Amino acid sequence: MNSRIAHIASNTFREAVRDRVLYNLIAFALLLVGAAILVGQISLDVERLVVINLGLTAVSLFGVVIAIFIGIGLVSKEIEKRTLYTVLSRPVRRWEFIVGKFFGLAGTLLVNATLMAIGVFGALFYVSHQLQKADAWVLVALYFIILQFLIITALALLFSSFSSPLLSAVFAFSLFVIGSFSEDLRGFAAMTQGLTRWLATGAAYLVPNFSAFNVISSVAHGVPVPAQLVLYNSLYAVFYAAMVLCGAVVIFEHRNLK
Amino acid sequence: MPAIEILGLEKTYSVGFWRKRPKRALRPLHLAVEEGEIFGFLGPNGAGKTTTLKMLMGLVYPTRGSARILGRDVNDPQIKAQIGFLPEHPYFYDYLTAQELLSYYGHLSGVPARDLPAKIDAMLKRVGLPEVAGVQLRKFSKGMLQRVGIAQAILHDPKVVFLDEPMSGLDPMGRREVRDLIEQLKKEGKTVFFSTHILSDAEALCDRVAIIHLGELRGVGVVADLTSSMQDRVEIVWQGSVPTSIAALGAECHLTGDTVRAVLPAEKQDAAIEILRREKLRLISVVPVRATLEDYFLQKLKPAATPLEVMA
Numbered sequence: 001m002n003s004r005i006a007h008i009a010s011n012t013f014r015e016a017v018r019d020r021v022l023y024n025l026i027a028f029a030l031l032l033v034g035a036a037i038l039v040g041q042i043s044l045d046v047e048r049l050v051v052i053n054l055g056l057t058a059v060s061l062f063g064v065v066i067a068i069f070i071g072i073g074l075v076s077k078e079i080e081k082r083t084l085y086t087v088l089s090r091p092v093r094r095w096e097f098i099v100g101k102f103f104g105l106a107g108t109l110l111v112n113a114t115l116m117a118i119g120v121f122g123a124l125f126y127v128s129h130q131l132q133k134a135d136a137w138v139l140v141a142l143y144f145i146i147l148q149f150l151i152i153t154a155l156a157l158l159f160s161s162f163s164s165p166l167l168s169a170v171f172a173f174s175l176f177v178i179g180s181f182s183e184d185l186r187g188f189a190a191m192t193q194g195l196t197r198w199l200a201t202g203a204a205y206l207v208p209n210f211s212a213f214n215v216i217s218s219v220a221h222g223v224p225v226p227a228q229l230v231l232y233n234s235l236y237a238v239f240y241a242a243m244v245l246c247g248a249v250v251i252f253e254h255r256n257l258k
Numbered sequence: 259m260p261a262i263e264i265l266g267l268e269k270t271y272s273v274g275f276w277r278k279r280p281k282r283a284l285r286p287l288h289l290a291v292e293e294g295e296i297f298g299f300l301g302p303n304g305a306g307k308t309t310t311l312k313m314l315m316g317l318v319y320p321t322r323g324s325a326r327i328l329g330r331d332v333n334d335p336q337i338k339a340q341i342g343f344l345p346e347h348p349y350f351y352d353y354l355t356a357q358e359l360l361s362y363y364g365h366l367s368g369v370p371a372r373d374l375p376a377k378i379d380a381m382l383k384r385v386g387l388p389e390v391a392g393v394q395l396r397k398f399s400k401g402m403l404q405r406v407g408i409a410q411a412i413l414h415d416p417k418v419v420f421l422d423e424p425m426s427g428l429d430p431m432g433r434r435e436v437r438d439l440i441e442q443l444k445k446e447g448k449t450v451f452f453s454t455h456i457l458s459d460a461e462a463l464c465d466r467v468a469i470i471h472l473g474e475l476r477g478v479g480v481v482a483d484l485t486s487s488m489q490d491r492v493e494i495v496w497q498g499s500v501p502t503s504i505a506a507l508g509a510e511c512h513l514t515g516d517t518v519r520a521v522l523p524a525e526k527q528d529a530a531i532e533i534l535r536r537e538k539l540r541l542i543s544v545v546p547v548r549a550t551l552e553d554y555f556l557q558k559l560k561p562a563a564t565p566l567e568v569m570a
Binding site: 003004007008011014015018019081082083084085086087088089090091092093254256257 | 339343410
């Protein structure tokens, strides 16, 4: 990474920290402590299941909300507040700005998810007084969640490069929801015919396939994640995020910063 | 080689949602600024000053034309290390301290990391903010932000400095300090291109000025040459009434008590004095009026502007 990208990324990270984004960890911690105490009381040998399900879903949702709410303002806020002018009047290329912003927010989400993961493992240890071998799959589920963050961050950045924050939020949330049901969309496409089939298939492959990243339920039951899925998901997330970032760069490169 | 060459820069925006229609922000602009010059870019609000500056910074793309800074195209990233820019009403990352902000911009401008701390300290002293180096910018006043803005524009020792309305938001003391700073930049051999609508600042500072209005260049040259090109006028003061025949000479008359102050073209001076003698009014003084940049500026802003005037 060149030094300008690194400085833009670290400034984006610093902004998130100083804007108290990591305060969401407090809400997360309270949620986990509450859940751990609760399942401790209703204990029907499902404590681990509940803690993993609840913990990972919370990691995912908190992260998605942060990715969208920060991501949609990454470019548009800088234009609106004119902070971008003093950055782009330096030897900084527009693509470096977009890539730096992406890594800054991705770094913020990574730190956030890591701290939350420590919380999930802490809660697991609290309810079952030991960590099991199968808990290692939780790490894979967390890895998939982080891959999802990369895609959502890139999408939010793409929308932010040409649209208002409100519209960007609507677009990004819609894609997140549709992407979470992309398997159903593919199933629907398979059942239709003619033009509808073409359109539905096209849409199903265009939207991010988030359902392939959701292994929370299976790891909660201690089911191993196939190595092939780890490889496919990794390649898919990197490729999808890179393509979306390229789109953001192309739009931003041609934009007049009025 | 000119420090800044503007070669027919032109900008037309599309406005409207459904039915797009063109809106011309800048007509073809040709301008050259020599190295080491302080050049004032004057015009009322909405004249096209900021659009021009944004095109020079590569923030807005021209519809036609091009521009060169130190002989290189403005979109060449290499040249950006040689320029400093202060935008109008600057707003900086307010979660950063002044020191952190300058460090960030210093890194982006390619200042070696080992030189940065000393450069930042010196710069904060230069703009009068050494005591608040560690304070977050959200606690800064408008004037302090303007100083930080100037500091970030010159931190990396650029050869050409662009300042968009650098005096706006400053009190008289602050304006004076910025003026001194601009003069100091000139002494260091830098080229300063600044836009303003505060004409007294331009008159006091600039080697040359350009006047732009409604996206069109209306005049460019040395201040003294521009003002001397204007019609000579005289101010005649007398006591008594205002004869109608004086007003007919094209005089602008102001009555204070029984004292009349009239400003009229110099060639009408003899006729006016003759009228006063005939009316037996008491003449107090006849003084030539030196045209100011403001007079020139206002003349150039009139709808029926004279064709472009280019002076030395």
